[in-house]
Amino acid sequence: MSTSLADTGSGRALPRVSIVGLGNVLLGDDGFGPLVVEMFRSLYQCDASVEILDLGTPGLDLSPYLYDTDLLVIADAVRPQNEEPPGSLHVYCEDDLGSSQAQLRLTSHDPGVLESLAQLRLAGHAPSEVIVVGVIPESCDPGGGISVSVLKSCLIAVDTIVRLLTERAVQCSLRCTPTQKNLWWLSGSA
């Protein structure tokens, strides 16, 4: 269960890949990112060079987790541009971020993504490629749980991540038996 932050000085033969879920699990559909990465972890087996991280809403504290990665895939809720229905999925590349095409919603973890990437780029430790799998949320109210429309998109988001990895020759295979999903935040209160 340790992150590669706990590994030091290991060799770097394989490309380092981070699959990152962003968002606050206590705020309804804002928990899309953490839910998607947990589903991915449960369903797929990857090389040791692939890290699967639920990072919550770290703001600028995102930087250490992106440091020197080759491929970064972020799952997150995004702000709708037009009148789009909740649950709509979009895939953005780094150039889209901060442009008119995509605006990561200005929640707690934004501007963290753009700022962290920019800092790391200047320091020479930025990810080589950044992809965002974004969903349009229905409601981000406290304690609301995930809405049905966003929930329906989660498996598609997982498939999208698998496709993105496969296209880049990163190994990931479906597990014969899914591992236990740890979705503690979706259990009701006593």
Added chain:
Amino acid sequence: MARISIDPVTRIEGHLRIDVEVDGGAVREAWASCTMWRGLETILRGRDAREGWVFAQRFCGVCTTVHAVASVRAVEDALQLEIPANAQFIRNLILIGHALHDHIVHFYHLSALDWVDITMIPKADPARAASLAEGFSQWPGNSRRELEAVQMKVNGLIGSGQLGIFSHGYWGHPAMRLSPEQNLILFAHYLQALEFQRKSCQVVGILGGKTPHIQNLAVGGVMNAINLNSIATFNMDRLGTLQSILQDLIPFVQQAYLADACMLSAAYPEWFHYGRGVTNYVSFPDLPTDAKATQFDLPGGVIMNGDLSSVKPIQNWRDRAVPSGVTEDVTHAWYQGKEPLPPWKGTTEPDYTDFHEDAKYTWVKAPRYNGHPMQVGPLANVLVGYGSGHALTRKWTDTAFTTISSMQGGTLTPEILQSTMGRYLARAIRSAMLSDLALQHWQLLTDNILKGDDTTYNPPNFPKHEILGMGMHEAPRGALSHWVVIEKGAFTNYQAVVPTTWNASPRDDKGIPGPYETSLISNPVVDATKPLEVLRTVHSFDPCMACACHTLDVSGREIARVKVL
């Protein structure tokens, strides 16, 4: 008279709005408002008390571990449950790793650019900068080659005309006064800090299983399995890795960060005279050195009216003299309620009215100690330590003062720390202290394990009747307390009185303003459209509004909005 409204002020989580009235180049009145709410405490009601920490560490995406630890301490306090010595040391090391991370990020990435003008860097002479830096610090990252490389990067950035995340800075502002060489040194460390930010996360990751959300806590201790003969558990190998990471990290804190804070202090001495604010301070004892938590490596106490000679100590976490004086007032906050209430009886019922400075204007409650506003944070921590003769606090404070004196002459006293620059310097002093303590607590843990003690957990037993508990932690932003009421093993009330609630507090029922508001009075403002000086003082508190009030914004992409009304 000009009225300025800045919204939001933080570069990180959540939304702080500051309104100031400026007359004759200085602030005359100030209001601090948090513009978002998310009542997370309500989510905890009815939950199993053993699992509260898992939810509490999601209060804020930045200060995850601090809420986790305050939560288990609150439940253990209610149960009067002692935890094993190993568990204390492992928690302490996690808290130190987190705090160092937080302080490094605050200084370099969240506030340095209030003082550093990156557009001056192309004018710097890297050779002169290297010899300047080597004159006051042993830090190996100050070589001419290193500084030349950073200058090239900045030249490229500025030459591209696309400043990106740096395009919001107040470049060329008359209040920016560092030499090109000083700007270069600080910005080089801004970039180097990213590596050390990562190392401090590794400390938390090794011990906590994961970061930023640790997995190893439990009410009753920690779940780390210790077995020196097993490779799958916490063993000498892990301890060795931990030690070597700490040995890499500590020089950056003590030689680069502290020296940079001293350089800033020497370059901007007038900022020791602004931003004094509320001079009542509270700091909680932390980093216990025994299982029963009777001895602490960071002393706690209260200072009233800035009088460092009469620190009233908080002996330990059971010492209720101070907590019993804590109430929260909602006269000016968007909550229902009349009288100030102690946290165990606190409620969180919203009553939103829009911004009315004479009535309700914020989502932050007004915590008071015996009716007084209190300032919390590294400054409170350092002043309490200094005032009570704590050797480690004095060692690093005196080191900083000697360094500053060697740069600008004159002598400094702890009194001047009660200021905007004092808060920056105190945070660096505290970081240097925590670096020493990291190795000490690593040694305590190692010695205890080698002695043959591998216990990490004492199971809790919950009674059927109602019990009350309070968990203290001296977090990076200051005194944090979680207050719990438990019945049959589940929470019936949960209130978190967080550091930013103390500091960003609005006026209370008597009209007395909180620390941010008070600190801004007489703050200079040269140009009302570019209130850089206001940001300096507000950022000196390291505001993080997420857990103070809570967030959800749909308003737009601006990093900050300044309106001159």
